[in-house]
Amino acid sequence: MAAPKHQIRALHTDSTITVYQAYAPEIGAPAAREGRFPAVWQRDRMTWIKPSFLWMMYRCGWGAKEGQETVLAVEITREGFEWALEHACLSHYEHGLHGDRAAWKRQLKRAPARVQWDPERDLRLQPLPHRSLQLGLAGEAARLYADEWIVSITDVTPLTHTIHAHVRDGDLDMAQQLLPHERPYPVNDGILAHLHQ
Numbered sequence: 001m002a003a004p005k006h007q008i009r010a011l012h013t014d015s016t017i018t019v020y021q022a023y024a025p026e027i028g029a030p031a032a033r034e035g036r037f038p039a040v041w042q043r044d045r046m047t048w049i050k051p052s053f054l055w056m057m058y059r060c061g062w063g064a065k066e067g068q069e070t071v072l073a074v075e076i077t078r079e080g081f082e083w084a085l086e087h088a089c090l091s092h093y094e095h096g097l098h099g100d101r102a103a104w105k106r107q108l109k110r111a112p113a114r115v116q117w118d119p120e121r122d123l124r125l126q127p128l129p130h131r132s133l134q135l136g137l138a139g140e141a142a143r144l145y146a147d148e149w150i151v152s153i154t155d156v157t158p159l160t161h162t163i164h165a166h167v168r169d170g171d172l173d174m175a176q177q178l179l180p181h182e183r184p185y186p187v188n189d190g191i192l193a194h195l196h197q
Helices: 025-034 053-060 078-086 101-110 139-149 157-168 172-178 189-193
Strands: 016-023 047-049 070-077 088-090 113-121 127-137 150-155
Touching (some): 053 127
Antiparallel strands (some): 047 127, 113 127
């Protein structure tokens, strides 16, 4: 059965959801060691979190892109994640969803979070027909993320390299077995209604 075009899929528990980010080692290593972002991590900049491991691999090139060599699995509270969704705006203008382009721009400027849907990726990082959520956090949302929502930060760079090695060797079954177990995230339909055009 085909996946819905817009659906949040993630590794999650009853109280947490895991999202992925990739950083240079000077940020990623201390973040994983201390379980919080170091002082050099800028709370006044937008930060994008991704529940899809394979979309993160696409974005960081399996941890090979400059400045994205350390891949982090950041476990955050579901309460925080859902607060961000509730306060988010779509990152692009959608006719029929927004009154007009100016109204969308006003909403975007006020919103502490923004939602973007990008094609999900397979193990070879090729696009799939369904979409994967990216959630951009700015202002209040970025500060809450860094200071209140984080439960744990794990350096998954070794896992990233192991899975990539299996993909390069053509052993997709083994690579698939090592992927985080992502499943549909049970989010309120009302929250998603204004976010998946």
